[in-house]
Amino acid sequence: MEQLLYFLFEHREMVFIIILSIFLGVEVISHVPTILHTPLMSGANAIHGVVIIGAIIVMGQAEPDNYAALVLGFLAVVLGTLNVVGGFVVTDRMLEMFKKKKGKQA
Amino acid sequence: MAAMQEIWVWLSYVAASVTFIVGLKMLSHPETARRGNLIAAAGMTLAILVTLFLYRSPDGQLLGNRGWIFAGIAVGTAIGWVAAKRVKMTAMPQMVSLFNGMGGACAAVISLMEYPHHDFAPGSWNLAAVIIAGLLIGGTSFSGSMIAFGKLNGNIGDRRFSGQVMLNLIMLVLVLALGAYLTFQQSPNMPLLLLLTAMTLLYGVLFVMPIGGADMPVVISLLNSFTGVAAACGGFIYNNQVMLTGGILVGSAGTILTILMCRAMNRSLLNVLVGHFGSSSPSAGAAGEHGAVKEISVSDAAVLLSYSRKVMVVPGYGLAVAQAQHTIHELEKLLEEKGVEVSYAIHPVAGRMPGHMNVLLAEADVPYNKLLEMEQANNEFGTADAVIVVGANDVVNPAAKTDASSPIYGMPILDVSLAKNVIVMKRSMSAGYAGIENALFYDPKTRMLFGDAKSTLQKLIAEVAAN
Incomplete structure (x- = not known):
């Protein structure tokens, strides 16, 4: 218990960010119209691609002669990039549809 | 110099976090959605570049292996870009699921690599717990997303057997127990870690397997928030604020979105996950009582439509599969030229995902103001x-309102039988995605027009034009 509290205190800023982000996430989403559910999910999907940062760090810290780590790290970077690039491009393609028609109305 | 670089990294992470928040906010309004997505993408790019060039590990080293990293990013970008550009609009939901799975896998691999590196002192089990959590959540998200992808793509059917809920529960307990055991180890145990990884992947498969294909959007949204949490675990491991903000933001927003989706179908999340949608088919027996369906010919349908004052279209996934969204728009324009008022009634879960149908119709240039949401449409059917x-x-399907034993009972429906005439275009009499009979087809007002949506619509257009 003491260890846990110490751990949390050691990461107090992180804990703060987590709690505030939870509320922020709820707040930001709660008034979204149904038609945007799919693009929004897709956009959120792209944002958790931020995990790529972790992949870059783990890859960048791997020993250059540890091939298992290099291969795994390479894999992680590819996977993370797929998530980011694919996520944002797919979302943009969905939203492009809405945009086009709006231009016509104007 | 090094300190200055650290400040730049920190500033960029703050900026990126802000773009994620602003981006998500803008994504929830139709006018700003596209820009919001681009803003978040710009923030992500900034965070990636800064990490690549300026990030220093706690011991003050810049990152190495840049060649490998660049190669990985290049490969990922090329594949992701091409796949995302090429995918058909109808296949969007499974594409989202696929990319979500990639993110989950990425988080799981990070945990796999970090596990042997963390300090195995008695007091550091907390960090080990975060690493293991990243592995469990990311791994489940990966294999679950792959199954969801397969289901939406039609490669994988629904598999259930009795005791499946029990099996899943046992599996979950086993995974958690092994995870906890590994957390408290004083030295790295790679064979057990690999076993845990395999069990986690298996759990993800078992978790999604019994859930009906029609419920996949909810599952994807849930797994989406899982991946967010897995990414946040990575943020905790590296003390990285932007990963933490991005991950938790998606985790909580994704959870709310999942609940909103369930609410649109008037069901609870628990019901979706273990409710065995469509597994019982009590209405199949009742189908016999309905009698025969009535067919209508294309020319009769054309006359009926041409001389209506108000026509409402209820598009479903069949329209999307037949790629007929452009054809229906042509029919709509033709009817409007003849002075018929045409609008579209969009059910919240029409297509394969909430909002999917709107995207498809928008692709075909259908004006935004012709799309009616469910409540609005239900108020107008009476005058159509x-x-x-x-x-x-x-x-x-009226069973959602009338038949308490139906698996879709309680789901709000489009009440089309309020209109004077109903024409149902369908390939065959087969049951819908939920696998249940539809009494609407036997309604006295209903007439069936069998055939492929696209070719039938084209014939209909020709007939209407001739009228």
Whole structure:
């Protein structure tokens, strides 16, 4: 218990960010119209691609002669990039549809 | 110099976090959605570049292996870009699931690599717990997303057997127990870690397997928030604020979105996850009582539509599969030229995902103001002379209102039988995605127009033009 509290205190800023982000996430989403559910999910999907940062760090810290780590790290970077690039491009393609028609109305 | 670089990294992470928040906020309004997505993408790019060039590990080293990293990013970008550009609009939901799975896998691999590196002192089990959590959540998200992808793509059917809920529960307990055991180890145990990884992947498969294909959007949204949490675990491991903000933001927003989706179908999340949608088919027996369906010919349908004052279209996934969204728009324009008022009634879960149908119709240039949401549409059906149901089934099934034993009971539906005439365009009499009979087809007002949505619509257009 003491260890846990110490751990949390050691990461107090992180804990703060987590709690505030939870509320922020709820707040930001709660008034979204149904038609945007799919693009929004897709956009959120792209944002958790931020995990790529972790992949870059783990890859960048791997020993250059540890091939298992290099291969795994390479894999992680590819996977993370797929998530980011694919996520944002797919979302943009969905939203492009809405945009086009709006231009016509104007 | 090094300190200055650290400040730049920190500033960029703050900026990126802000773009994620602003981006998500803008994504929830139709006018700003596209820009919001681009803003978040710009923030992500900034965070990636800064990490690549300026990030220093706690011991003050810049990152190495840049060649490998660049190669990985290049490969990922090329594949992701091409896949995302090439995918058909109808296949968007499974594409989202696929990319979500990639993110989950990425988080799991990070945990796999970090596990042997963390300090195995008695007091550091907390960090080990975060690493293991990243592995469990990311791994489940990966294999679950792959199954969801397969289901939406039609490669994988629904598999259930009795005791499956029990098996899943046992599996979950085993995974958690092994994870906890590994957390408290004083030295790295790679064979057990690999076993845990395998069990986690298996759990993800078992978790999604019994859930009906029609519920996949909810599952994807849930797994989406899982991946967010897995990414946040990575943020905790590296003390990295931007990963933490991005991950938790998606985790909580994704959870709310999942709940909103369930609410649109008037069901609870628990019901979706273990409710065995469509597994019982009590209405199949009742189908015999309905009698025969009535067919209508293309020319009769054309006359009916041409001389209506108000026509409402209920598009469903069948329309999307037949790629008929452009054809229906042509029919709509033709009817409007003849002075018929045409609008579209969009069920919240029409297509394969909430909002999917709106995207498809928007692709075909259907004006935004012609798309009616469910409540609005249900108020207007009473004044419509004809309703055309194109490739939709479950969302117009009256069993959702009348038959308490039906698996879709309680789901709000489009009440098309309020209109004077109903034309149902359908390939065959087969049941809908939820696998249940539809009494609407036997309604005295209903007439069936069998055939492929696209070719039938084209014939209909020719007939209407001739009228």
